[in-house]
Structure formats: C-alpha cells, structure tokens
Amino acid sequence: MKKLLIIILFFGIQISFLSCSKDNDNNTEAPALAEKISMDVSYGNNMQQKYDLYLPANRSTEKTKVIILVHGGGWTEGDKTDMDFFIPYIKLRHPEHAIVNINYVLADLDTPAFPNQFLDVDAVINKLTSEKNELQILPEFALIGASAGAHISLMYDYDYDPDDQVKIVGDIVGPTDFTDPFYSGNPGFPLLMAALVDEGAYPPGTNYPEVLSPVFRVSNGSSPTLLFYGNSDPLVPLSNGAALNAALNTAQIDHSFTVYEGGHGDWAANDIENMKSKISGYIDTYLEISE
Template identity: 75%
Template structure:
C-alpha cells in the first residue's frame, strides 16, 4: 500500500511539472496595462522629479520614450507647461512612453550649466537602468520649449555619447550665444556669470561658444525639428538660421519652420501644424517596431 501511494505521488508530481512546463512554453503573458507615475524622484533635490506615462502592451523590444522639457529662462517654469502635448502624443502615438521632466532651476546658489544638462542625463540613465522593470526600450526623442529646447539640443549634441537620443524637437530654443543679439546686450555677461558653474569647465572656456548648440553640431547629431517665430523678442530668427546652416553642413536631417509671431505665441493653426510635424518626426525617427 505504501509503495502504491509513492507511485501515485511520483506521477502527481511528474504531471504537475509537465503541465507547468507546457504552460510556460506557450509564452503567454498577461498584457500590461497603461500606468501613470507622477512626481517620480530621480535625484536628491526636491525639484528633480518627472511624470511617467507608460502605454498598455509595452515591452522592452518596442516601447521607446518621448521626453518633454519645459522652458522658463533656466530659472523658472514647470513640467506642467508641457502638459498640452501629452493628450496629443497619447492619441497619435499610443505605443510610446512619455516622460515630462522638471530640472533644478537656476538660482543664486545653483547655476544652470552644466547642471540642467546633467539632470536630463540623470533622467535618461534612470529610465535606462529600469528598462526591464518598466518594460521600455531606452531610445529617446526629446521635445523642448525655449530653455528646455536649449537643454535638449545641448544634451543631444554634446552629452549623448551612447546615441540614445534619436530625434530632437526644438521649439524656440536659443542656439547661438555668440549672436550679436546676445553679446551686444549690456546684461549678457552678467547673465552668463549667473548661469554658469565655472568650476565645471576648464579655465579660459568661452562660455558663449560651449553653451551654443549650433556650435556643437557634428555628424552624429540627431535629426532635429526647428520651430521659430519671425518676431521673437527673446530668441532672434538668426539663431534658427545659424542652427539650420550647421545642420546642413553636417548633413543632419532637419526641418526649419518659421511662423508669424513671437516666442511661441503663434496662431492655433500653426500650433496644430507644429504638433503634426513633431508627430511625423516621431514616426520617422522613433518608430515602434511591432
């Protein structure tokens, strides 16, 4: 009787093992649901936070990331300023993840440069480290406005050594601080002194040059989409044409759009055109492979 019970127990274990193995062999997994994580910390400073929007059915093989970077003159602004793009991106690109970031704003104690570039780097590194947990593919498109566009351009052109960034959307970003518009302004040098951490750069550095994205373009820069106003009181149209020429010389895919108006205060029609062009760039350069 004891021997009979042992035989039954053996076959019970055997068939249980086979059943589990067969279930695993099917590769069937529960589909992941869409998730939102607000104010995720990526550093010790309270301002180092981002909102993360993960799509349903994401995976490490296909789910690339769109990063939104707000403006505000490097000293102000908030990620909420970029919220207007999120519903459109979700609708038009439902298989992409979205990250809307805050960075540490410059003040008397914390310079902007290079700290704000390094904040963006910290976001990208954190998401890369968590790719398996989040089920994302760490390839990125950056979309920045004003100072956020400057940060995005600088990051891609000077800091993205692993080529994780595949496209940049530049909405009225300053691109050339050697432009007479800036260097002939009596307050420009004081602004540079306030924004730059001189200890982070070699002695004698020409900050106007090293902080100008148009002067950092190379043949490994990412495709770039440019949007500027023809009457911008903060970023001259010459900054757009200088970057456009640099991208031409480096043979980087790019498109320059010039709208009627100033620093992003364009017609609703032009804003919609901008969204469509951003969407097209995402389709072309941050394509999801099904």
Template identity: 80%
Template sequence: MKKLLVLILLFGIHINFISCSKDSDTTTTDSLAEKTILNVSYGNNPQQKYDLYLPANRSSTKTKIIMLVHGGGWTGGDKADMDFFISYIKQRHPDHAIVNVNYVLADLETPAFPNQFLDVDAIINKLTSEKNELQILPEFAMIGASAGAHISLMYDYVYDTDDQVKIVGDIVGPTDFTDPFYSENPNFSLLMTALVDEGAYPQGTNYAEILSPAMRVSNASSPTLLFYGNADPLVPLTNGNTLNVALNNSLIDHNFTVYEGGHGDWGQNDIENMKEQISIAIDTYLEIMN
C-alpha cells in the first residue's frame, strides 16, 4: 500500500480542466434517433465501462467515432473527467459518435502496462463487432489527456494494426521516459516496476524505451496533435519536443502547440484554441462522407 501511495504522489499525472460526472442510463427506442448509453461493460472488471453517444441519422457507412481517454497517472481518474468535451463535440461534430472510456486503473495487483492499452483494444474490438447493430463506422479519433494521451499514443503507434485510428490528440501526454526528468528521479525504477506487468514483455526489455511513444513512432503512425504547457511540473516540455522531432523524422502530419502555463491549467482562450485545432483535424482526417 505504501508503494502505491508513493506511485500516486510522484506520478499523479492528471488533467486540470475537468467536468462533473453522469450517473444514470439514458436510451431511446428508435435506432436512428440520437441515443446515449452509459456504463457499457466491455469486460469482467467493474472499471471496464464506457459511455456511448450516438447521433441521429447515423449509419454504418458514415458515422465515425471520437474516443475520449481520461488521465490520472494511470492509477486514478475517471471518464467523467472528459465530460467537458462532450457538449462541444456534439455541437461541433453532430454527425460523429462519441465514446468516453474508462480503463482498469493500476494497483498492486493490476499493472497499467500493457493492460490499459489492451483495454482500449477491447473497446475498439467491441464497437467494431457491433457496427451494424449500432450503425457506426469504426474509424476513430482518439483524444487523450495526460496519462490518457500516453495510452492513446501507444495504442495508435503500437497496437492499431488495422489502422482504425486516424488521428490522435495528445494533451500533455508523457512521451519519453528516458528523459532525465523521469530517469533521474531516484524513484523511477520503483515507479516502472509498479506500472509494468513484467511477464507480458521479454526478459531484458528496456521499459523506459518500449513504453515511450516518441520511440515508437513509425511511418504508420497517425496524424498527431500535440498540446503542452511551458511550465508543466508533471510532464516536461521536452517530452513534447522529443515527440515533435520523431514525428518530423517519420514525416507524420502533426501540429505542436505550446501554451503558457502548466499541466492543462491554461487560459480559456488557449483551451478554446486547442478544441478548435482538434475539430479542424477531425474534419480533415475523420471526415463524415455523405
């Protein structure tokens, strides 16, 4: 328990612009009417739930999906933390579906990696298998905050073998665990041990490298939007710089934006600028075809 407390205190990476949560199920009867389905199970763990927002007049040939992935240092947080995005997306992208996800939070019995990446994979597989029932086209934009951005980047760069993810929004995501900001932390080895299921990786694996999205970029990576603060005490701006260079080297379309402030606690104009950049990218890379 003491080890987990240290992990949370030292690596409590969490986004600061959060919203209130929902706690009720809402559905409609007409399959082509707008529909909200809350707390859909995608596994046996009680934390394996997502909220699904389906637009009216959807179809399996055009209705693509925007996925929201919350932060919280891999050990905390909740999908409710991303609710602030829901109304904006509905207004700005009324023909897209939205899935706001929870993953199993790391503890002493359940490491984060690779389990949280596999949770995202399970969600995408479930939605894909239900595409005709739900009338959705399983192509995705992933928008992740902090630890959720790390999960989103890792999923796209490593696990998305079917190229269903078309764009990733990285909001203050850790991208390089070899950065001295992390590697020179005297508790770094303890943190990695607590977060990694060592049995899931070959013996001798360099976890700091293999779990760093900036080191997993390839020419198959999706277009990526990077948003960082210039005074972030949790994720250094150098992490954004490193990913920016890697994307440049692999000729991946991307934007890199730096705001005044820390870990998401930016001015309202900057928050609106971030949302608008994400919206323009969704229009470009996750276009709804009529």
C-alpha cells in the first residue's frame, strides 16, 4: 500500500511538472502586436520633417513592407493630409502593409527644393530602416506621389536608391521632363528653376532641366512604375507622361501608362478607383506579403 502511494505521488508530480512546463512554454510566446498609429513623427531638425506612421497588427520584420505617400503642391506648398484620402483604401486593400505619409521641407527663398526634397525621402527611408526591429517592419518600399510628390518619388527611385529598397513608384500627374517646350518655352521658367535648385549641390555647368527630369534618369535599375495622367492637364502636359512611358519602354522596365479624361487629377470617381486598383495590383506583385 505504501509502495502504491509513492508511485501515485511520483506520477502526480511528473504530470504537474509537465503541465507547468507547457504553461511556461506558452507564456514565452511573443504576444501578437496590435495596430499602432503614430502622428507627426520627426525625422529631422526642421519642423516640417514629420510623417504619420500606420503600423498594422501582427506585423513582423519578415513580412511587413511599407507604402510611402508623398504629397504634391508645386514643391512650395501642400501637406501630408492631402494624401489622407488614400489611407483607408490601402488599409482595406493591403491590411498587412505599413503606411507612411510624409511631409518634406517646402521650398522658399532660403531653402531650395532640389536636391533637399529628394534627401528628405532618403532621411525617411533611412530612419525607418534603422528602426526596423523596433517597428517590426521589413524595409522594402513603394513610393506613391502626386504632382510634385510624384516627381520627387521618381527622382528618388531613379537616382537616390542604390540599394534598391524602393520596389514600385506610383506617378500621379508628376512632371517628368523639364526640357518639354511646355516648360522651357515659358519665359519665367529659368527663374523658377534657379529658385528651386541649390546650385552648390551640383557641379558647375550642370544642365538642371535635364538632371532634374526623371525621363533622363531612367535606367535598367529603375523600379516598376505606374503612370497616371489627364488628357487636358493645365499644369503637367500629357507629353510628359508619354515621354516617361517611352523611356521606360526603352529601358524595358515593367510599367503602365494610363490616361484619364480631365486635368490635374480632377478625374471622375470611377477613374480614381481605377487608379487605386492598378496601384494595388502592382503592390500585390512587387511588394507582396510573404506568409
């Protein structure tokens, strides 16, 4: 009887130990991360160098890639809130991607746009990359820009992304060719170009209209690009879209070129939805989430 009691106690202790071990193993599993939104995150010393960050639930450094939105405004105006309309769609259609909606330092008489605004995008990407473990993201990116923001996005990918972290560029009515007669034929254009360029950042004798035109920066290292233009745009001529389309064809870069009825993005609602859908298709292909 005594021997039987010892055996029962022994197995009871063993079962209890195994049960506790399983509980401890379960407790060591990392809890699933909740969705997190951080507004006006600083990425530099200038008060305009801020972005809004939308991190999805269950994110990880193995799968959570990033969609960056870049607003327009002629390099001198605009705000990240101008791109807020895109965020609910992205969260619905791409719930496992992170979203970053950025401001950059707007050009004025003391602060030229170029190359500073390209470098602002670089600073954002460098910050996100350095914080990948803290944020639990995989630093591969899509850049989606509108108007001046599209120009900045194209220039960054074509000229400032040697590590190929950007996988897609969405160009919504972006200026692509400053040698186009639409610009070069304007008597005020040389003055505007001089105001936008930090001449000290470029070698003497630089042909700024060419160096700052994405159409001349396309190479076989350029990322897949989506182009969206209006057929009666008073600010960016359709010829700019056609020129970039031709350059991407020559370089054999996967791209699409879509023309809508209307002007500078003021298109019919179904055309806006079509644009979003096409961008989503490229995200699914080139910025896919690995399970």
